[in-house]
Amino acid sequence: MQSTQDSVKSSAKVTIADVAREAGVSKGLVSFALNDRPGVAADTRARILQVAEALGWTPSLRARSLSSKRSFALGLVIARDPEVLGSDPFFTSFIAGVETVLAPEGLALVLSVVPDEETELQTYRTLVSDGRVDGVFLSDLRIDDARIQCLADLGLPTVTLGRPDQPSPFPAVSIDDTHGIAESVRHLAGLGHRRIAHVAGSPAMLHGSRRQEAFTSAMRAAGLGDGQIVETDFSIAAGADAARRLLSQPEPPTAIVFANDPMAIAGIGVAQELGIRVPEDVSITGFDDIEFARYVYPALTTVGATPLVWGRAAAATLLGLIRTGGADDVDLPAARLIIRGSASVPAPG
Amino acid sequence: MQSTQDSVKSSAKVTIADVAREAGVSKGLVSFALNDRPGVAADTRARILQVAEALGWTPSLRARSLSSKRSFALGLVIARDPEVLGSDPFFTSFIAGVETVLAPEGLALVLSVVPDEETELQTYRTLVSDGRVDGVFLSDLRIDDARIQCLADLGLPTVTLGRPDQPSPFPAVSIDDTHGIAESVRHLAGLGHRRIAHVAGSPAMLHGSRRQEAFTSAMRAAGLGDGQIVETDFSIAAGADAARRLLSQPEPPTAIVFANDPMAIAGIGVAQELGIRVPEDVSITGFDDIEFARYVYPALTTVGATPLVWGRAAAATLLGLIRTGGADDVDLPAARLIIRGSASVPAPG
DNA sequence: TTCGCCGACTAAACCGGTATAGGTTTGCCC
DNA sequence: GGGCAAACCTATACCGGTTTAGTCGGCGAA
Structure with a gap:
């Protein structure tokens, strides 16, 4: 003063x-x-x-970047049709989780949304040659995923969301989703269902094929044969198509296990449209526990994923990898079945 | 060779x-x-x-950043409860639209998801003092929005998504959503509805209050009085609560105009749960045309927003502002009503 | 012929940090 | 008391661009 x-x-x-x-x-x-x-x-x-x-x-971040050759930012590239992307709340929650660990560290998140895989690879290259990020998250793992080799070649520190099906130099942060699918099947079998179908995600995506395998083996374990399976691309539209196909058969399944919630919700809509009651005539389960699942009618019995927790863990792991040069794989608690109203005992007969 | x-x-x-x-x-x-x-x-x-x-x-981007004091990146800060955020597909599509113009220019998008307004302001300050971005998008405009003054003080080039209710030094990229609401009311009135209610968004948010006003004036124009209004925070849970409240009344409305699709979808769920048929007993309209809208049953009659287009326009405008130091307001084509199955003539009586 | 001026180009400072090769102390030991 | 190493600290060269103050040659005007 x-x-x-x-x-x-x-x-x-x-x-x-x-x-x-x-x-x-x-x-x-x-x-x-x-x-x-x-x-x-x-x-x-x-x-x-x-x-x-x-x-x-x-x-000055800029001066620091120049002389230390770091960028104090992490990257996330999402390759999806934006139209489809919108209905999947996974990423927004995942990103929120990531932010909780980045923000206190003064790190930023650089986000890219690209239309296809080729553009995605190109984006990684640009990100690296521009020195835009110090590391990236690799999501939506695919079978025989070309991005792993690409990122390894680029020498970009990476954390994979889930364990790849190929040798990978990167730490994986995974959540066991097979358990939840198996639980779903057991739950339905326990209710008395014999004809259970699966609307699978894309078999080219790791979590798609893994959930499908989990379904098959759970069905066998329950002595219910292989069960009918329809493969999709995880999109709502494809889920609706699959449901329509399954439910229009002469002897339709009495229960359907969907590989994600958006498809399951579309499935409920299709059933209602066809005059098939849920859960009296057909039981339905989903996967993800998106917020809508609680609010559609009947409320969706589904498997609770925790993208926010996943984001947090992935960010912590990537940070560790960047700072210490190494990081261990992390296994998150398995996703569990959440029982609501869309699955019940099958109609007699 | x-x-x-x-x-x-x-x-x-x-x-x-x-x-x-x-x-x-x-x-x-x-x-x-x-x-x-x-x-x-x-x-x-x-x-x-x-x-x-x-x-x-x-x-080298880093060297360029240091000497030219630019960062070749744009920022988007989203202040929302991550749980609620997930159900709103607006941002993913918006971001995809933004990317279509940023990517070819070699610009990156820095994304922040923060829990509350105070953190949001702090994030802008950090973004500026770190020189992390050259400009930002300001979304979810609020009444008497403190962020505008904050950004003006920081001297950060900004584009507002919608026209603020206060003097603003920034260009606005807007889409007229009142038209769609008015269309909804006229559509319902034309079908014969007299008791039409509105589940409004947060009155503290500009699009919330604006849609509410549009509803009121459309109701008056149709000679239907003010109509019953329930205010919410745009969340699915609040939308479900509001629907339950409205439909549990002795003389419930025969039609409900929801301020967004997630709430409208929850509204359909609540009605079904209460044994009230949609659209026979109650007609429902939404706003946004999210992908789910087409796939719930009955398919949602709603107003089609175009976040992707909005993102593209906003990015182009922000880019222009940064490069030339000025930019004009942009008015996107008004959102239009899309008629599907969730609204029909009211039951006689 | 000479001056002035303009366009093309160079040299060097600068942006604001980090990294590294020395320089001082200081303290300890023989 | 000389020798030496450890502990601290300084000076300065980077990092890879942008920007500014000049230099230089040529051409039109006086």
């Missing part, structure tokens, strides 16, 4: 040189103190940090 | 200095040629670019 002090003397950004001068040390030492590295006396370090604080100095 | 040529001689990144040497000019001139500025002879420029091409030179 009493001094016409500096501190507002100029709106020019304060730099490391200002801090160094004010603290009576060299730029280099300020840098060392900031990144707390050995070789700085404790009291000197304290003084430097205090001066920095007083001057309100924030090291 | 025949020459053991260079080009792979060293994996070291080729820099502007390499290009300059190879082309026999100075670094500065290469820079001038690259950013095609006056003062370079046409043939010299051509030669430089050709050498750059031959050497496979890509200017």
Whole structure:
């Protein structure tokens, strides 16, 4: 209140040189103190940090990027038809989870939405050659996924969402979704269903084929044969088509296990449209537990995925990989079946 | 195939200095040629670019950022409860639209998902002080929105999604959503409905209050009084609650206009749960035309928004603002009513 | 012929950090 | 008391572009 002090003397950004001068040390030492590295006396370090604080100095991200060859950002590339993407709430929740660990670290998330795989590979290359990110999340793993080799070649630190079907140099953060499918089948079998069908996701996608396998083996284990399977691309439209096909048969299944919630919800809609009651005439289960699942009628019996938790774990793992050069695989708790109203005992006969 | 040529001689990144040497000019001139500025002879420029091409030179984004004080990235901050966010497909489509214009320009999108407004303001400040972005999109405009002043103070180029209710220094990219609401009311009135209710979004949000006003004035214009209105926060849960409240009344409305699709879909669920038939006993309309709208039963009569187009327009406008220092407001074509099965003539009586 | 000016181009400073090769102290040991 | 190493710290060269202050040659006007 009493001094016409500096501190507002100029709106020019304060730099490391200002801090160094004010603290009576060299730029280099300020840098060392900031990144707390050995070789700085404790009291000197304290003084430097205090001066920095007083001057309100924030090291320039840009300068840091240039000299340290890091970018302080992580990347996520999503390859999907935007139209289809919209109905899948996975990514928004996943990203929210990622943010919870990035934000406190001062890291940013660079997001790309691209239409196809070729563009996706190109995007990774650009991301690397621009030095835009320090690492990426690899999602929607596919069978024999070309992106793994691409990212390995690029030398870009990566965390895969799920364990690839091929040798991979990257840590995987996975959630066991086969358990939930098996639980679904057991639940339905326990209710008395014998003709259970599966609307599978794309067999080219790892979680699609894995859930399908889980379905088959659970069916066999329950002594129900292989069960009828219709493959889709995970889209709502495809799910609706599959449901229509299954339910229009002479002897339709009494229960359908859908590989994701959007398709299951479309399935409920198709059944109703056909005058088939859910769950009296056909039981339906989904996978994901998206918010809609609780609010459609009947409420969807589904398997609860936790994209937010997944995002958090993936971000923590990627951060560890980048900082220490290595990271272990992480296995999240298996997704569990959530019982609501869309599955019940089959109609007699 | 025949020459053991260079080009792979060293994996070291080729820099502007390499290009300059190879082309026999100075670094500065290469820079001038690259950013095609006056003062370079046409043939010299051509030669430089050709050498750059031959050497496979890509200017370092980091170096460019440092010296030019730009970051070649745009930002989008979303403040929402991640749980609620997931059910709203708006952003994924919007982002996809944004990407279609950013990608060809070599720009990246930095995305932040934050839990509340205070964090959002802080995020903008960090984004600016880190020089992380060259501009941002401001979405989910609120009444008397504090973010506008904040962004103006920060001097961050901004495009608002919709026209704010206060003086704003920023260009607005808007879509008229009142038209669609009015169309909905007229459609329902034309079918013979007299008791029409509105499940409004948050009155604190601009599109919430605007749609509500549009509803009210359309009702009056149709000579149907003010109509019953329930305010929500746009969330599915709130929409379900509102529907339950409305439909449990002694004299429930025969039609409900929902401020968005997720709430409308929840509304259909609630009605079915209560044993109220849609559309026989109650007609329902939504807003957004999310993908689910086509696949629930009955298919949702709703107003078609076009987030992808919006994203494209917003990105183009923001780009223009950043590059030329100014940009005009853009008005997208009004959202139109899409008639499906969830609204029909009311039951007699 | 000479001056002035303009367009093309060069050299070097600069952006704001990081990294590294020295320089001082200081303390300890023989 | 000289020798030496560890602990601290400084000076300076980067990182790879952009930008500015000049340099230089040539041409039109005086």
